[in-house]
Amino acid sequence: MRLAELSRRSGVATATIKYYLREGLLPPGRQVNTTTAEYDETHLRRLRLVRAMIQVGRLPVATVREVLGHVDDDSLGRTIRLGAALWALPQVPEPDEDDEFVRAAHREAEELLDRLGWSNAKLLTSISPAYRSLVVAVAAFRRLGYDRDTELLASYAKLMHETAKLDLDFVETHPSEAEKVETAVLGAVLTEPMLGALRRLAQEEESARRYGFE
Amino acid sequence: MRLAELSRRSGVATATIKYYLREGLLPPGRQVNTTTAEYDETHLRRLRLVRAMIQVGRLPVATVREVLGHVDDDSLGRTIRLGAALWALPQVPEPDEDDEFVRAAHREAEELLDRLGWSNAKLLTSISPAYRSLVVAVAAFRRLGYDRDTELLASYAKLMHETAKLDLDFVETHPSEAEKVETAVLGAVLTEPMLGALRRLAQEEESARRYGFE
DNA sequence: GGTGTTTGGATAGTGCCGTTATCCAATAAG
């Protein structure tokens, strides 16, 4: 399959595919001669993956490149590769450690992990981007005056733990060993907006049940 | 309080505050004379809210303006205002209704709502942006070959229903009637990244429990 | 075997967006 067909089958403009090739999101096709390259089904699949990450997962192109770089890195073990790929994701602005709300959020987050018994996660607080994101979000809440709901935070955390179990089950039940890392990354990237959509639908449903349509 | 102090107290550059004023994200201060305007605590709070929505919630400026416009609209009842504000949020690209995966995702989503008994949400499928987002996400998954997990989808949905109940409880227990809409919007915008962070922490925890650090 | 089309590669341009910088005359502060 050549560029034009790849474009037609994926619905992505040829100019955009060239851009992705340049940016290293898509591996080059098999070079037949100076002006011809041959693509196959793996290119099509990868292209769909890239598009899903960008359009549905809202990842910047540079992040997609980084994530896929880890996924493709055969020199590392699967677990490490997956960890590296997931840690490339979040992209919350660095918290200002001098800010009083940020420091309070740190204390609150650590307390939360203790209380939940997430001892493994606790070991990662100094380096995990997920932990940093949590601190930034909690600090933003506190800065706006919402400070009487540590209970609520723990409830949310427990629900997310259930979600995480489903995430890992999904990866486990998936057959192909080679695709496991990709599946895990995809799960992390694509289910986020999916969960967001389900949550808002649930809010609409629950709100209608409680208050009617008014 | 004048511009410089507002800037100092919020940590936002004066040029940026001027930009927000121009864009209508921040109401103008009380005009003392041609070259002086006086701001108060409500401006500071609103500014923090705007910053949180943009930096933590990753909302585009135009969306923030739209959302706040609904929040401030006194001509509507609270429920309507909240609904309008929340519907201004999502911003997933329109699904291509001719695409076979999109049509399949529609069927699957409707089936899911039936099965969950979300009869109220079902009434909104043609208009709710949350429903559209769900369809786009499911279609992306199916397009990549993951098609044996309707069970999983239902499990996620149930967890999100629990989350939604917490969301609504939080708004209910909050005192000030005037702030209820704002609280609800804030919850929708800021808890999304917070839940994402908690979920990834939970994944790290659960993964370490199951497989160790390897 | 000539002719019009398509190829990949390189480079430049486009449009949007959040922010920042520059000027300005009027006014406040010391």
Next chain:
DNA sequence: CTTATTGGATAACGGCACTATCCAAACACC
């Protein structure tokens, strides 16, 4: 009086995701 700061208007900036334009080489068709 002097100096700094104010709000307002406008322009400039830097990043990002594409998109368009050129090109010569190679194919596809009759």
